[in-house]
Amino acid sequence: MRSRISxxxxxxxxxxxxxxxQAAEFPTKEVQIIVPYAAGxxxxxxxxxxxxxxxxxxxxxxxxxxxxxxxxAVGVTEAMQARPDGYTLLTAITPLTILPHQVRTAFTxxxxxxxxxxVQDPAMFQVRAxxxxxxLREFLDYARKNPGMIxxxxxxxxxxxxxxxxxxxxxxxxxxxxxxxxxxxxxxTALLGGHIHAVSVSPPEGIAHVKAGKLRxxxxxxxxxxxxxxxxxxxxxxxxxxxxxxxRGLAAPKGTPPDVVKKLHDAFKKGMEDPAFVKNAxxxxxxxxxxxxxxxxxxMAQDHERYAKLVQEIKK
Amino acid sequence: MDTLASLQHLLxxxxxxxxxxxxxxxxxxxxxxxxxxxxxxxxxxxxIALLIPLTFGLNPTSAxxxxxxxxxxxxxGGSTTSILMNVPGETASVITCIDGYQMAQQGRAGPALAxxxxxxxxGGTIAILGLTFLAPPLAGAALAFGPxxxxxxxxxxxxxxxxxxxxxxxxxxxxxxxxxxxxxxxLDPVTGNERFTFGSIYLLxxxxxxxxxxxxxxxxxxxxxxxxxxESLEERVRVPRFRExxxxxxxxxxxxxxxxxxxxxxxxxxxxxxxxPVIATYSSYMVEKRLSKHPxxxxxGAIEGVAGPETAxxxxxxxxxxxxxxxxxxxxxxTAILLGALLIHGVTPGPLLISEQPQLFWAVVASMYIGNxxxxxxxxxxxxxxxxxxxxxxxxxxxxxxxxxxxxxxxxNNSILDIWLMLAFGALGYLMRTWAYEGAPLLxxxxxxxxxxxxxxxxxxxSRGGLGIFLRRPVSLLLLxxxxxxxxxxxxxxxxxxxxxxxxxxxxRAPRGTRRKGxxx
Amino acid sequence: xxAAVALLLFGGITALLSLQLPVxxxxxxxSGFFPLALGLTLMALAGxxxxxxxxxxxxxxTEPEAPRGPAGSTGRVVRFVGVVAIATALLEPLGxxxxxxxxxxxxxxxxxxxxxxxxxxxxxxxxxxxxxxFVRWLNIPLPKGWLGV
Numbered sequence: 013m014r015s016r017i018s019x020x021x022x023x024x025x026x027x028x029x030x031x032x033x034q035a036a037e038f039p040t041k042e043v044q045i046i047v048p049y050a051a052g053x054x055x056x057x058x059x060x061x062x063x064x065x066x067x068x069x070x071x072x073x074x075x076x077x078x079x080x081x082x083x084x085a086v087g088v089t090e091a092m093q094a095r096p097d098g099y100t101l102l103t104a105i106t107p108l109t110i111l112p113h114q115v116r117t118a119f120t121x122x123x124x125x126x127x128x129x130x131v132q133d134p135a136m137f138q139v140r141a142x143x144x145x146x147x148l149r150e151f152l153d154y155a156r157k158n159p160g161m162i163x164x165x166x167x168x169x170x171x172x173x174x175x176x177x178x179x180x181x182x183x184x185x186x187x188x189x190x191x192x193x194x195x196x197x198x199x200x201t202a203l204l205g206g207h208i209h210a211v212s213v214s215p216p217e218g219i220a221h222v223k224a225g226k227l228r229x230x231x232x233x234x235x236x237x238x239x240x241x242x243x244x245x246x247x248x249x250x251x252x253x254x255x256x257x258x259x260r261g262l263a264a265p266k267g268t269p270p271d272v273v274k275k276l277h278d279a280f281k282k283g284m285e286d287p288a289f290v291k292n293a294x295x296x297x298x299x300x301x302x303x304x305x306x307x308x309x310x311x312m313a314q315d316h317e318r319y320a321k322l323v324q325e326i327k328k
Numbered sequence: 329m330d331t332l333a334s335l336q337h338l339l340x341x342x343x344x345x346x347x348x349x350x351x352x353x354x355x356x357x358x359x360x361x362x363x364x365x366x367x368x369x370x371x372x373x374x375x376i377a378l379l380i381p382l383t384f385g386l387n388p389t390s391a392x393x394x395x396x397x398x399x400x401x402x403x404x405g406g407s408t409t410s411i412l413m414n415v416p417g418e419t420a421s422v423i424t425c426i427d428g429y430q431m432a433q434q435g436r437a438g439p440a441l442a443x444x445x446x447x448x449x450x451g452g453t454i455a456i457l458g459l460t461f462l463a464p465p466l467a468g469a470a471l472a473f474g475p476x477x478x479x480x481x482x483x484x485x486x487x488x489x490x491x492x493x494x495x496x497x498x499x500x501x502x503x504x505x506x507x508x509x510x511x512x513x514x515l516d517p518v519t520g521n522e523r524f525t526f527g528s529i530y531l532l533x534x535x536x537x538x539x540x541x542x543x544x545x546x547x548x549x550x551x552x553x554x555x556x557x558x559e560s561l562e563e564r565v566r567v568p569r570f571r572e573x574x575x576x577x578x579x580x581x582x583x584x585x586x587x588x589x590x591x592x593x594x595x596x597x598x599x600x601x602x603x604x605p606v607i608a609t610y611s612s613y614m615v616e617k618r619l620s621k622h623p624x625x626x627x628x629g630a631i632e633g634v635a636g637p638e639t640a641x642x643x644x645x646x647x648x649x650x651x652x653x654x655x656x657x658x659x660x661x662x663t664a665i666l667l668g669a670l671l672i673h674g675v676t677p678g679p680l681l682i683s684e685q686p687q688l689f690w691a692v693v694a695s696m697y698i699g700n701x702x703x704x705x706x707x708x709x710x711x712x713x714x715x716x717x718x719x720x721x722x723x724x725x726x727x728x729x730x731x732x733x734x735x736x737x738x739x740x741n742n743s744i745l746d747i748w749l750m751l752a753f754g755a756l757g758y759l760m761r762t763w764a765y766e767g768a769p770l771l772x773x774x775x776x777x778x779x780x781x782x783x784x785x786x787x788x789x790x791s792r793g794g795l796g797i798f799l800r801r802p803v804s805l806l807l808l809x810x811x812x813x814x815x816x817x818x819x820x821x822x823x824x825x826x827x828x829x830x831x832x833x834x835x836x837r838a839p840r841g842t843r844r845k846g847x848x849x
Numbered sequence: 850x851x852a853a854v855a856l857l858l859f860g861g862i863t864a865l866l867s868l869q870l871p872v873x874x875x876x877x878x879x880s881g882f883f884p885l886a887l888g889l890t891l892m893a894l895a896g897x898x899x900x901x902x903x904x905x906x907x908x909x910x911t912e913p914e915a916p917r918g919p920a921g922s923t924g925r926v927v928r929f930v931g932v933v934a935i936a937t938a939l940l941e942p943l944g945x946x947x948x949x950x951x952x953x954x955x956x957x958x959x960x961x962x963x964x965x966x967x968x969x970x971x972x973x974x975x976x977x978x979x980x981x982x983f984v985r986w987l988n989i990p991l992p993k994g995w996l997g998v
Binding site for chain 2: 851852856859860863866867870871874878879880881882883884887888890891894895897898901922923925926929930933934936937940941949952953956957960961962971975979983991992
């Protein structure tokens with residue numbers, strides 16, 4: 013009995029020694045991307061697609077994890093506290109530069125190293141196909157006569173599309189009733205169910221339903237019309253000089269070594285160019301807008317200043 | 329949807345899904361998933377992450393089959409630890425601990441594990457049938473739940489489901505409120521303000537659910553055992569004879585009703601956005617308890633208490649796929665992963681998916697059937713192995729369980745602070761056991777609390793401050809009335825007490841369900 | 850009874866702390882709204898329970914579940930928790946493999962396995978298996994400690 017145990021012990025120890033020591037090359041295990049919104053929203057969908065296509069270029073799985081709440085604050089805070097070893101990334105989107113001006117956050121864009129920017133999309137308002145407002149004019153007229161009555165869903169108080177909705181209010185001279193949700197997914201669901209009148213979103217949120225005829229784009233905040241919906245006029249064309257959109261990219265916690273950042277950047281860039289991802293992007297009607305690490309960092313800095321001013325103005 | 333065409337497509341799907349290659353993937357996924365699920369804390373997501381690299385070169389169907397296998401395996405692995413060690417791996421396994429663990433203590437781990445697998449299989453399969461034929465209309469039902477309905481549903485859920493073990497409604501409600509309070513720690517989900525964090529960055533993310541679950545249930549149990557005198561630690565759990573490793577005919581007879589009801593409950597609950605599996609398991613347990621001819625057995629090892637919830641769990645997960653496929657919107661983390669897998673292969677789920685790409689949809693559905701089947705095939709042979717783990721004497725088992733809990737806890741967030749939190753809740757769990765307070769309501773509240781609060785505040789924003797919104801909408805009103813009725817019963821009983829012991833005991837003996845208008849069947 | 854009083858206090862503290870947050874109103878509930886309501890509810894429930902314990906005869910609901918054993922039993926629990934706490938504190942400095950070995954040893958001994966050979970063997974097997982499974986295969990970044998493994 014005793015000798016049998018010793019044999020087992022010996023074998024186990026030998027096996028342990030024999031296992032190859034892992035090379036310190038990054039990456040040695042899967043990379044996590046934190047999406048600070050509920051599943052099904054724009055950021056979530058875009059990055060799930062990108063994660064899938066990048067996995068093969070990186071050599072290890074890229075996995076998306078949702079940490080919704082606080083208009084994005086919860087997930088961003090968590091990403092900020094993660095180990096800066098390149099295994100935890102954050103989807104860095106415009107609210108990153110907006111939230112710090114709205115609430116007391118533990119982070120700013122400076123808490124992260126920019127890796128790459130992936131898409132830039134205009135924002136929009138959508139309503140149900142059966143809603144009484146067929147044009148932007150009707151919508152705004154109603155809003156003017158009934159201030160604060162139209163409920164507009166967004167993906168979180170203080171976040172990107174919420175701010176866009178607030179800024180639009182100012183530009184158009186109306187007031188809405190803003191209802192926060194944990195992300196674009198839940199807000200579109202609520203719209204479909206008729207619980208709110210409109211949503212403030214950006215692609216691909218709700219797009220599939222617009223294509224299916226269940227939802228309608230009532231206000232489009234871009235410079236030019238969208239290729240996928242050539243019949244939808246922008247608000248600019250209809251007399252409201254307002255454009256706003258969001259960018260979505262990836263960032264790593266501050267302190268991540270530059271060579272790891274570069275590896276991640278290169279892998280994700282290839283992932284962006286992968287034909288499967290390009291097809292996904294087209295289906296989702298998102299516009300690819302690649303920016304390298306440094307350029308992305310500049311964009312974040314610029315927007316941080318820009319939104320500081322905008323938030324001040326809106327608060328007045 | 330044309331039924332004949334659907335059936336044709338389904339058969340086509342099966343043809344694809346049953347190639348030797350795809351079966352191999354299903355099997356591999358299930359094995360890895362089970363191993364991963366057995367470790368408390370590590371869940372299906374980690375398992376999926378492990379095998380995603382293997383899916384690179386695969387076509388969409390094979391990849392999905394692999395993922396489905398992992399998912400099922402992990403869910404089953406989670407039940408295993410609940411039954412054997414009273415350690416719930418995730419929310420959905422909490423209820424299984426209650427009777428499953430008791431069964432294991434009585435040497436009936438085998439039947440518990442087996443019925444868990446069987447129930448899950450039946451529940452899942454029937455749910456998939458529902459998905460197959462009823463997807464679009466049911467998705468519409470899911471949409472009817474807006475913030476007010478959601479809130480009322482949660483209130484109903486809390487009040488009715490908190491008292492799963494039935495000892496004391498007021499104590500259960502107190503535990504639920506404590507859970508709700510703990511759920512508010514961290515960032516306010518609506519405005520992003522910090523709450524009760526006392527400046528700690530760790531608490532900004534809120535109280536980690538897994539720490540509380542493993543702590544209160546798993547470590548609490550370990551400590552309760554450790555407190556017993558040394559001789560009791562020599563005991564081993566009654567060693568099961570081979571014949572006793574699988575459910576007896578009587579077990580099966582008792583369980584079949586629970587399984588069918590569990591399927592129904594799970595399927596309905598799964599359609600609602602939110603943490604469906606949790607609500608499904610708690611609801612099924614309550615239903616079984618109410619309808620059982622031996623309600624006093626619940627909490628001490630009633631097999632229905634395992635069969636029903638485990639079935640409901642699986643059924644709810646399947647029906648959660650309906651909103652995904654019909655609306656393109658995932659309601660939970662697992663369906664979100666599925667969504668990602670679909671995206672890889674150039675498929676954008678949405679209302680047009682079923683009509684535009686029927687082959688894919690049906691292949692996926694077929695693979696879900698197969699996944700379910702593989703689960704059964706894989707785990708039934710494992711039952712004796714798992715059951716025999718309990719032969720180990722307690723004084724060795726306890727340290728092992730403790731050790732596993734620590735490792736598992738760490739694996740969730742790589743945080744030692746989580747381990748401390750788990751220990752703290754372990755101590756709390758021990759105290760709760762000593763003073764007869766239940767852990768199940770606390771955990772349910774911790775999970776559902778934040779969502780309930782968000783729903784409440786959203787509703788008030790929509791109604792601009794009018795509480796009437798909860799009463800104006802029919803579904804919401806119905807739920808609130810049912811809650812009120814449920815609460816009034818003990819009050820009515822107490823009021824009638826002075827009439828005399830005879831009248832009181834006569835009323836008390838009548839099962840609650842029979843005297844209530846709008847409550848559970 | 851002690852538990853009910855503790856819960857009453859917990860509810861009270863929650864209510865007090867939540868007043869420091871913006872409570873808002875029904876028109877726009879703030880961060881403190883929900884916790885305040887919860888704290889007050891808990892206090893009400895705890896108060897009701899205390900009254901129940903005071904006036905109603907002892908029912909199964911109020912009996913403790915685990916019968917209190919001889920005085921030593923709570924001490925055993927405290928020691929158990931203490932050992933685990935020390936192990937957790939040592940996790941970062943000493944590293945996972947070493948601590949797992951020591952923890953298993955300590956717990957096995959503490960629970961009554963006197964012979965070093967047996968406890969040592971079980972501890973060693975567990976620690977090794979755990980290392981292989983969790984650190985090597987599953988790649989969980991368990992603390993490395995000064996041994997660097």
